[in-house]
Amino acid sequence: MQHYAITLYGTTKAAPFAVVRFDRGVFEEYRAGRWRRTDRYDGILTGDFVDYEPVTADEAEAITKAR
Numbered sequence: 001m002q003h004y005a006i007t008l009y010g011t012t013k014a015a016p017f018a019v020v021r022f023d024r025g026v027f028e029e030y031r032a033g034r035w036r037r038t039d040r041y042d043g044i045l046t047g048d049f050v051d052y053e054p055v056t057a058d059e060a061e062a063i064t065k066a067r
Helices: 057-066
Strands: 002-006 018-023 026-031 034-038 052-055
Touching: 002 057, 018 057, 052 057
Parallel strands: none
Antiparallel strands: 002 018, 002 052, 018 026, 026 034
16 A cells, blocks of 8 residues: 655645545545545556655554644
8 A cells, every 4th residue: 555645735745735545556535534535646656646745654644643
């Protein structure tokens, strides 16, 4: 499983716009206290979306708990 901090609109890895995970061909975004399936970030795989930073599972958990 891979995790990403989405850094749109001047946000940072530590305080990102969103947290996303990719597992088994599916992206999920953490919203409203839970992981929700999304295709919004498919461009990460093709290089069309570049506003992100890879994060570890522990970093992603810390960010989601801080929200």
